[in-house]
Structure formats: structure tokens, C-alpha cells
Amino acid sequence: MDAMVIxxxxxxxxxxxxxxxxxxxxxxxxxxxxxxxxxxxLGALSPKMVAIEATGGFEAVVAAGLAGAGLxxxxxxxxxxxxxxxxxxxxxxxxxxxxxxxxxxxxxxxAAANAGRSDKTSRRSGRSPAPNR
Numbered sequence: 796m797d798a799m800v801i802x803x804x805x806x807x808x809x810x811x812x813x814x815x816x817x818x819x820x821x822x823x824x825x826x827x828x829x830x831x832x833x834x835x836x837l838g839a840l841s842p843k844m845v846a847i848e849a850t851g852g853f854e855a856v857v858a859a860g861l862a863g864a865g866l867x868x869x870x871x872x873x874x875x876x877x878x879x880x881x882x883x884x885x886x887x888x889x890x891x892x893x894x895x896x897x898x899x900x901x902x903x904x905x906a907a908a909n910a911g912r913s914d915k916t917s918r919r920s921g922r923s924p925a926p927n928r
Contacts (some may be wrong), residue, residue: 802898
């Protein structure tokens with residue numbers, strides 16, 4: 796099975812979540828309890844990546860909570876997500892569709908970052924680690 800990637804569209808009051816590759820959609824309130832429920836649900840899924848669209852600061856507490864729980868989080872640029880959606884031909888705009896596009900964008904970004912990388916390549920710099928001296 797493909798590695799799981801989560802996309803989250805954040806708004807003032809709620810979190811629309813898409814799970815890739817299963818296609819599952821989830822909705823949580825953007826409250827302390829809702830974020831705790833999200834963390835519990837995603838922790839059980841053990842995703843490879845959780846991609847959250849930057850949304851005027853509303854994403855900050857969500858990203859911090861997920862990262863604090865040890866989940867792999869990346870905050871993505873909304874302009875890049877919109878351009879990616881247009882490239883996919885996604886013209887409809889709903890929060891759940893946005894969450895699915897964010898998950899797909901996160902999956903593509905991870906694949907591109909890993910392309911051509913050997914096991915000995917440093918993940919951060921893209922260069923081979925310095926030999927021990």
C-alpha cells in the first residue's frame with residue numbers, strides 16, 4: 796500500500812482533512828478538543844506527511860499541535876496549492892476538495908524531494924554526508 800499523506804484545509808472554525816490514498820474525508824472543529832481529536836486520529840494512521848495550507852495564521856496552532864505530537868508536518872503555500880489544483884483541472888472549490896488537493900500536493904512534493912536520492916544522501920541538504928574523521 797502507498798504511504799499515507801494527509802491534507803488539511805484550515806478555516807477559522809474547522810479543519811477539513813483528506814487522507815491519501817484512501818480518499819477518506821474527515822472534519823474536525825478548530826478548537827483545543829478538535830485538535831486533540833485530530834492528533835489522536837492521525838496518530839493512529841501513522842502518516843508519512845501531514846500537509847497544511849497556510850491560512851492567515853489559523854494553521855499555526857494546528858501545525859504546532861501536530862508537530863508536538865511527533866507527526867511529520869509541512870505548511871504549504873496557498874498560491875502553490877491553487878496553481879497545483881488548476882494544473883489538475885480542479886475548478887470546483889470546496890474545503891474538502893482543497894484538503895484532497897493539499898494532500899496530493901504534499902505527496903507530489905515528497906516524491907520530487909526523494910527522486911534520485913540515495914540512502915546515503917542527507918535529507919536536509921541533498922548532499923552526501925561528510926565522512927567521519
